[in-house]
Amino acid sequence: MSDFQTVILGEMPALSKLYVNAAAAAARRRVLGTHGGTELPAYTHEVRGVRADVANLTAYQHLIGETAGDVLPAGFIHALAFPLAMSVMSRDDFPLPLLGMIHLTNKVVQSGPILFTEALDIRARVENLRGHRTGTQLDVVAEVRTAGREALLWRGISTYLAKGVFLPGIDKPSAPVTQPPFSVPDPTALWQLGVDTGRAYAAVSGDFNPIHLSVLTAKALGMRRSLAHGMYLASRALADVGAVKGDSFSWEVAFDAPVFLPARVALDINTVQGDGGAWARSAYVAWNPLSGRRHFSGTVAALD
Amino acid sequence: MSVDGQSVPGTHEPAAATQLRKAVVVGGNRIPFARAGGAYTKSSNQDMLTAALDGLIARFGLQEERIGEVAAGAVLKHSRDFNLTREAVLGSALAAETPAYDLQQACATGLETVLGLANKIKLGQIDSAIAGGVDSASDAPIAVSEGLREVLLDLNRAKTVSRKLQVLSRLRPKDLAPDAPNTGEPRTGLSMGEHQALTTAQWKITREAQDELAFNSHRNLAAAYDAGFFDDLLTPYRGLSRDANLRPDTSPEKLATLKPVFGKNLGAEATMTAGNSTPLTDGASTVLLASEEWADAHDLPKLATVVDGEAAAVDFVHGKDGLLMAPVFAVPRLLARHNLTLGDIDFFEIHEAFAGTVLSTLAAWEDEEFCRTRLGLDGALGSVDRSKLNVNGSSLAAGHPFAATGGRIVASLAKMLHARGQVNGRPARGLVSICAAGGQGVVAILEAL
Numbered sequence: 001m002s003d004f005q006t007v008i009l010g011e012m013p014a015l016s017k018l019y020v021n022a023a024a025a026a027a028r029r030r031v032l033g034t035h036g037g038t039e040l041p042a043y044t045h046e047v048r049g050v051r052a053d054v055a056n057l058t059a060y061q062h063l064i065g066e067t068a069g070d071v072l073p074a075g076f077i078h079a080l081a082f083p084l085a086m087s088v089m090s091r092d093d094f095p096l097p098l099l100g101m102i103h104l105t106n107k108v109v110q111s112g113p114i115l116f117t118e119a120l121d122i123r124a125r126v127e128n129l130r131g132h133r134t135g136t137q138l139d140v141v142a143e144v145r146t147a148g149r150e151a152l153l154w155r156g157i158s159t160y161l162a163k164g165v166f167l168p169g170i171d172k173p174s175a176p177v178t179q180p181p182f183s184v185p186d187p188t189a190l191w192q193l194g195v196d197t198g199r200a201y202a203a204v205s206g207d208f209n210p211i212h213l214s215v216l217t218a219k220a221l222g223m224r225r226s227l228a229h230g231m232y233l234a235s236r237a238l239a240d241v242g243a244v245k246g247d248s249f250s251w252e253v254a255f256d257a258p259v260f261l262p263a264r265v266a267l268d269i270n271t272v273q274g275d276g277g278a279w280a281r282s283a284y285v286a287w288n289p290l291s292g293r294r295h296f297s298g299t300v301a302a303l304d
Numbered sequence: 305m306s307v308d309g310q311s312v313p314g315t316h317e318p319a320a321a322t323q324l325r326k327a328v329v330v331g332g333n334r335i336p337f338a339r340a341g342g343a344y345t346k347s348s349n350q351d352m353l354t355a356a357l358d359g360l361i362a363r364f365g366l367q368e369e370r371i372g373e374v375a376a377g378a379v380l381k382h383s384r385d386f387n388l389t390r391e392a393v394l395g396s397a398l399a400a401e402t403p404a405y406d407l408q409q410a411c412a413t414g415l416e417t418v419l420g421l422a423n424k425i426k427l428g429q430i431d432s433a434i435a436g437g438v439d440s441a442s443d444a445p446i447a448v449s450e451g452l453r454e455v456l457l458d459l460n461r462a463k464t465v466s467r468k469l470q471v472l473s474r475l476r477p478k479d480l481a482p483d484a485p486n487t488g489e490p491r492t493g494l495s496m497g498e499h500q501a502l503t504t505a506q507w508k509i510t511r512e513a514q515d516e517l518a519f520n521s522h523r524n525l526a527a528a529y530d531a532g533f534f535d536d537l538l539t540p541y542r543g544l545s546r547d548a549n550l551r552p553d554t555s556p557e558k559l560a561t562l563k564p565v566f567g568k569n570l571g572a573e574a575t576m577t578a579g580n581s582t583p584l585t586d587g588a589s590t591v592l593l594a595s596e597e598w599a600d601a602h603d604l605p606k607l608a609t610v611v612d613g614e615a616a617a618v619d620f621v622h623g624k625d626g627l628l629m630a631p632v633f634a635v636p637r638l639l640a641r642h643n644l645t646l647g648d649i650d651f652f653e654i655h656e657a658f659a660g661t662v663l664s665t666l667a668a669w670e671d672e673e674f675c676r677t678r679l680g681l682d683g684a685l686g687s688v689d690r691s692k693l694n695v696n697g698s699s700l701a702a703g704h705p706f707a708a709t710g711g712r713i714v715a716s717l718a719k720m721l722h723a724r725g726q727v728n729g730r731p732a733r734g735l736v737s738i739c740a741a742g743g744q745g746v747v748a749i750l751e752a753l
Contacts, residue, residue, distance in 0.1 A: 186502050186570060188623040189492040196478070240491070242621065266569070269622040282622070289569045 004044045004125055012047050012122075013087040015206050021090050022098040029097060038167045040138060041093045044125040045084050049147050052080060052116045060204040064232070065239040071113045074251055075235030077154050078108065079205035081142040084124040085158070089140065094126070096136060096162040100221060103230045104137065105159045105254045109303070112153050113247035119147035131172035135163040182294045184287055187266040189240060191286075193228055195262045201232040228259040233286065233296055240269055241282040241300045253298035257288070264289055274302070327422035328606040328753060330599050332715020333360035334589035335541035337703035339549050340441035343542045344586040349378045349385060352541070353392040353438040356588035356708075359539030360434065364592055364604055367397040372430025374404040375417040376590070378438050379706035379741075381408065382445035389436070410740035411657065413437045414589060414710020415613070419748060421593050422610035431598040435591045435714070437707030441584035444484065451479035489741065491621050496628070496741065497658065501567025501576050503626030504660030507667040511573070514580035514659035515559040518700045521656055525697025526552035533696055537715055549583055549703040580659035585703030589711030591718075606753045607718035608734070613748040614638035620743035625678075628661045630745030631737040632668045636679050638747055646686040650727050651720055651734035653713045654688075656699040661739055696720065710738055714750070721752035 052072055060076050061068040072080070089098050114120065121144070128139040137159055144154035166172065198212030210217035211227050218226040234253035238245075259265060266289040274280035281301035287294045335356050338344040344352060353376055361367055376389040385391070390404040409416045414437035421433035448456070455475050462468045488495050494502075504514070528534060529546055538545070564574030566581065592604075599606050616634035618625035625632075631654070639645060646669070654662045668674050669685040676683065696716055699709060717734045724732035732752040739745045 184571070186505075186623065187494065188621065190494045190498065192493060240621075271622050271624070 004042050006044045006046055006123075008046050008048065009084070009087065010047075012050060013083050015083045015086060016208060018083065018086045018090045019099075019208060019210070025090070026097050026099050037093060037095045038169050039095065040126045040129045041088065041091050043088065043091070044123050045088050046121065046123045047084055048121045049119045050080065050122050051119055052076070054116055056204060057116050063200055063204050064235045070115050070117070071247065072116055073235065073239070074108050074110045074154065074249075075231055075238055077110075077114065077144055078106070078142070078156050078158075078231055078235075079207065080120075081122045081124060081144060081156065082205070082207055084122055085140045085142050088124050088126050095129070095167060096138070096165055101160040101162050103158060103255055104161050105252070106231065106234060107157045108251040109155050110153070110251065111151075111248050111303070114144065114146075114153050121145045121147050121149075129167075129170065131166075131170050132161050133172050135161050135165045136167055136170060137161045182285075182287070182292070184266075184292045185268040185270075185285070187289070188269050189267040190289070191236065191263075191265040191267065193259065193261055193263045193265060195226070197228050197232065197261050198226045201229045205229070205231070207231075223260075225260040228261055228263065230255050230296065233259060233265070234298065237267065237269070237284045237286065237296075237298065238300060240267065241284070244271075244279045244282070245300050246302070248303050250301045250303060251298070253296055255296045257293040257295050259295050265295060278302075324426040325428065326596055327425035327593055327610045328596055328599055329608045329610065329714060329718035329750065330592040330594050330604045331360075331364060331607060332537055332589065332591040332711060332718070333357075333363055334538055334708065334712055334715070335359070335587055336538060336544040337547045337549065337585045337587035337705055337708070337712075338542075338544055339703060340584035340586060342442070342548050342586070343544045344440065345442040347440065347542065347586065348443050349381065349438045349440050349588075350388055350392055350395070352440065352586065352588035353378075353388065353436060353590075354395045355539065355541045356436065356438070356590045357392055357396045357398070357434065360590045360592055361397045362539075363536065365602075366592075368399050369402075369432075370399040371402045371434055372432045373421060373424065374398070374402055374434040374436070375407050375421050376404070376434075376436035376438065377407040377409075377413040377417065377707050378440075379408065379410055379413060380439055380441065380444045388438075408707075409746065410742055410744060411655070411704070411706045411709060412615070412738050412740040412744060412746035413707035414712070415714065415736060415738050415746045415748060416615075416710070418591055418593065418610060418710060418714050419613035419746070422613075425593060425595050428595075431595045433593040435593060436589055436711050437705075437709070438588035439705035439707050440586045441705070442586050447483040449479045449481055449483050451476060455479065489620075489627065495566070497566035497576060497581055499620070499627035500581075500658045500660050500664075501570060501574065502623070503629060503664045504575060504658070505567060505570055505572035506626065507664040509575065509660050509663040509667065511560070511575035511580075512556075513663055514575055515556050515577075517656070517659040517662060518559055518580040519554060519556050521694060521697045521700035521702075522551050522554050523697075524695055525550050525701035528696035533716075533719070537719065547702045549585065550697075550701050554579075576658060576660055580700065582657060582699045582704040585705045587703065587705035587708045589708040589715065591711045591714050605722070607722035608750045608752050611749040611751050612638060612642065613746060614641070615744065615746045617745070618743040625743070626664060627741070627743055628657055628739035628745075629664065629668065630743055631739050631747050632665050632745075633679065634745050634747040635669075635735065635737060636675075636681060636685050638749060639685075642749065644733075644749075646688055648733060649735045650692060650724060650732045651695065651717060652688050652693045653698065653717050653734060653736045654694065655704070655709055655713065655738040656694065657704065657739055659700060662693075665737070710736075710746075713738070714748075717750055721750055725752055
């Protein structure tokens with residue numbers, strides 16, 4: 001990690017600008033056929049003293065199904081840190097096209113509660129560039145601390161795939177990973193997601209990725225319809241797990257088939273108790289109730 | 305001591321029951337239940353509750369009487385009905401000095417009003433009370449969309465014209481779409497029927513068994529009407545003198561032709577139809593409760609005593625138990641508190657939210673493993689004698705205006721108990737079991753006087 005140089009930004013970058021820049025960069029690449037090299041930028045971007053907007057927090061909590069309390073939901077912190085992560089991926093020396101990257105997995109460790117009143121130091125970097133059988137993947141790491149403190153309160157690792165992009169010198173894994181076939185369990189919940197689900201999440205997360213906003217903007221990027229945001233889905237599952245998870249927990253999600261809007265999504269949450277009957281973890285899986293295709297799955301678990 | 309968070313039955317004694325006086329059921333009155341969109345389409349909750357109340361007042365001569373307290377409620381309730389019961393009292397022939405309060409515990413609302421008021425009578429806080437409930441699925445409150453609501457609230461807060469215009473400019477066409485109530489559980493998004501379909505499949509309840517229970521409900525209710533059982537329990541309203549959902553001519557064969565409506569996406573066969581599930585219904589019910597002294601002083605009948613009640617709730621959200629299975633836990637606790645078994649009950653009134661609910665409940669009590677591990681019993685709680693179950697019909701035939709069902713059952717059961725009188729040298733005993741949304745259930749024991 002010591003190889004990383006820190007770039008301190010004065011304020012949270014605006015996502016709208018980053019998306020516009022990404023679109024421009026994509027067009028430039030298409031015309032010029034250049035790419036940004038084969039190595040990830042060794043820079044950590046940092047913004048200090050970030051505060052959550054309480055009105056935005058309330059809107060987020062209501063949308064996701066969290067009670068509007070004063071502790072920031074883990075998914076909200078992801079959204080809070082996301083522009084900084086994007087700023088690393090929109091650097092000129094970032095080797096992959098930003099637009100169209102697919103969110104494969106997301107892992108969060110929440111080590112303690114963060115109140116909305118706290119000033120936060122947020123850092124983001126990219127690492128672990130590696131092959132995937134359909135392209136190239138990497139990890140985006142974001143970290144959140146109380147301003148001026150060293151103790152890590154929240155860490156998120158988002159793994160993204162640049163599909164169809166193969167960089168020289170990066171081998172793709174020889175054997176494809178075979179997943180066991182998915183057998184549909186009985187649902188514990190059923191979500192009705194309207195066409196505006198993507199827009200509603202964009203409004204509270206600030207992530208105006210065009211593939212989530214409307215059929216037209218999604219089609220412009222090659223999707224047949226707009227998609228529900230993966231972090232919206234995972235955050236709802238996290239909210240559904242409920243208060244049993246406490247203030248410190250790990251939260252993982254792996255995304256499978258995208259959720260095209262509008263949609264009905266079936267969800268099963270399976271609670272696992274440890275020795276003595278205390279909550280150990282809740283495993284969740286979501287699927288399309290008509291086709292039986294799995295949309296995503298993951299766990300929320302107590303920290304060791 | 306606890307098993308899975310549900311306390312083991314019989315670990316505490318009832319409060320010194322000998323020191324408490326009795327709370328007795330004097331009688332009841334309801335209006336016939338109508339199917340949603342039927343005879344009561346334009347009647348409000350307040351209209352129907354007042355109609356049921358006025359019939360009760362007329363039957364027991366309560367005009368100008370100051371009743372100790374009136375408690376009632378509705379599950380689907382408009383915000384303007386914040387004082388629904390008090391408004392119904394003011395619109396009735398009761399003395400205007402009669403206090404009233406609203407209560408809301410989903411489908412257990414009606415029974416909980418009975419238990420709460422009976423407790424006040426037992427404690428000597430009041431001498432008389434009227435419990436009740438009402439619901440309209442037809443005249444249901446419709447909320448405006450969140451978008452419109454926020455604009456309207458912000459508009460109200462805006463002080464200047466320019467600020468008001470600014471707020472108004474946020475309105476979008478989709479904000480004008482109304483937000484109607486639905487039967488989905490807030491935490492799961494599954495409707496009550498879909499929840500029950502999971503439970504029905506889990507307990508392997510067959511389509512035939514559900515249709516048979518539904519058929520018995522219609523047959524028993526029709527027979528009760530024919531025998532004049534409801535003559536002093538019901539006041540005609542809006543042209544109805546019988547429950548509109550009752551189909552005296554239905555048959556198991558006819559019920560077998562209906563298509564499943566719930567549980568169609570589950571792995572198991574879908575078995576729940578419109579015939580073995582209760583329809584959305586409009587209606588109201590009331591029950592007159594009193595101390596023995598008050599009833600005697602007013603020269604009124606004493607049908608039964610409200611012995612005791614118990615509430616339970618289950619962790620249904622992630623499927624640990626079925627949404628409507630809370631009474632499975634409440635009943636053994638209540639029985640144990642009175643050193644009773646299922647064999648000591650002469651009338652079982654198990655609310656038929658769905659035929660599958662009743663049958664899953666009975667199956668759970670017959671399941672030795674479940675009763676040992678989940679209820680903390682030594683073995684199976686036991687079997688319910690089907691000849692004692694819902695003998696004058698229940699919700700599948702009568703319909704189920706959510707908050708009105710408790711009052712319907714308590715008034716009918718009190719009358720049955722009184723008619724039966726003594727069994728083996730002890731008062732006839734009845735058990736009421738009502739499941740409710742949110743994974744809750746309220747149960748009660750009544751005894752003949």
